Amino acid sequence: QPRRMRTLVTEDARLTLYQGAERGELFDLARDPRELVNLWDDAGAGALRAELALRLARAEMQVADTSPKPTFLA
Numbered sequence: 001q002p003r004r005m006r007t008l009v010t011e012d013a014r015l016t017l018y019q020g021a022e023r024g025e026l027f028d029l030a031r032d033p034r035e036l037v038n039l040w041d042d043a044g045a046g047a048l049r050a051e052l053a054l055r056l057a058r059a060e061m062q063v064a065d066t067s068p069k070p071t072f073l074a
Contacts, residue, residue, distance in 0.1 A: 004019040005017060005018045005019065008055055008059065011029070011030075013026065013029055013030075014029060015049065023040055023041075025040060026038060026039040026040045026042075026048065026049050026052070027039065028048075
């Protein structure tokens with residue numbers, strides 16, 4: 001079964017989160033444009049990972065369905 005994923009790409013970085021997975025992908029596109037070094041577990045990239053995760057969460061909320069939930073089934 002394919003995993004769901006979400007990706008945020010900025011001018012300088014790419015973050016990808018996978019549903020049900022503890023690991024993800026984090027690339028510094030300014031220093032590594034070919035995405036050869038995954039910085040996910042790099043302690044020095046923790047702040048960048050947190051910032052991008054927050055930005056991704058906010059972007060997801062911007063496009064989330066805001067219609068009211070039905071109170072009963074038709």
